[in-house]
Amino acid sequence: MAHSASVPSPGEVVLRDVTEDDLPLFFGHQQDPDATRMAAFPARSRDAFMAHWARILDDETVVNKTILFDGQVAGSILSFEQSGEREVGYWIGREFWGRGVATKALSGFLAHARQRPLYAHVAGHNVASVRVLEKCGFVVFDKEREFSSVHGKEIGWLILKLEA
Numbered sequence: 001m002a003h004s005a006s007v008p009s010p011g012e013v014v015l016r017d018v019t020e021d022d023l024p025l026f027f028g029h030q031q032d033p034d035a036t037r038m039a040a041f042p043a044r045s046r047d048a049f050m051a052h053w054a055r056i057l058d059d060e061t062v063v064n065k066t067i068l069f070d071g072q073v074a075g076s077i078l079s080f081e082q083s084g085e086r087e088v089g090y091w092i093g094r095e096f097w098g099r100g101v102a103t104k105a106l107s108g109f110l111a112h113a114r115q116r117p118l119y120a121h122v123a124g125h126n127v128a129s130v131r132v133l134e135k136c137g138f139v140v141f142d143k144e145r146e147f148s149s150v151h152g153k154e155i156g157w158l159i160l161k162l163e164a
C-alpha cells in the first residue's frame, strides 16, 4: 500500500486526492445495480451525483481519496461527520472486485485518517464489506433495522466501530 507512486507495481493500491476527472468514473461505479443492492444505497442521477460530490469536495471536514489499482481509478474512500460521529465509506468499481482492493484501500486510509473512534454502517447482507471492515480491525457494535428504498423493505444494518 502506497500513497503516491509514478509507476505502480502490479496489484498495487494507491490513494491520492480526488480530482474532478475522477467523478464520471465514480458515477459509473455507483450505477451498477448489483453494487447498489449490496450497499442498499440507491444510485443517484448524474446531476444529483455531481452536486453531492461538489459538496464533498467543498467540505473541509470530509477526508476523501481516490483509490488507484495498477494506476487505474478503482473507486473512492472517504470519512465524514454524521450525527457527531466520524463514519467511513467506500465504493469499488465492479471490475475491480475480489482482488483485495477495498481491504488494502481501507487499511491505507486508516493509517492516513487517524480520528477514532470510526464507525461504518453496513447492510447486514453485505458480507464482503463486513469482511473488509473486520479485517481492518472494526467490530460489530450495534444493529438496527431501517427501510431500504433499493430493496423496497426494511433490512438489517450492522454498525461497526474501530476504537484505536
Ligand SMILES: CC(C)(COP(=O)(O)OP(=O)(O)OC[C@H]1O[C@@H](n2cnc3c(N)ncnc32)[C@H](O)[C@@H]1OP(=O)(O)O)[C@@H](O)C(=O)NCCC(=O)NCCS
Pocket (backbone or CB within 6 Å): 035, 036, 038, 039, 089, 090, 091, 092, 093, 096, 097, 098, 099, 100, 101, 102, 103, 104, 121, 122, 123, 126, 127, 128, 129, 131, 132
Ligand atoms: C464491498 C466491496 C467494497 C468489496 O470490495 P473488494 O475490493 O471486492 O473487497 P476485497 O477484495 O478486499 O475482499 C474483502 C473480503 O470480502 C470477500 N468477498 C468479496 N466479495 C464477496 C462476496 N460477494 N461475498 C462474500 N465475500 C466476498 C473476499 O473474499 C475478502 O475476504 P477474504 O480476504 O477472507 O477472502 C465492493 O464490492 C463494493 O464497493 N461494493 C459496492 C459498494 C459497497 O458495498 N460499498 C460498501 C458500503 S458499506
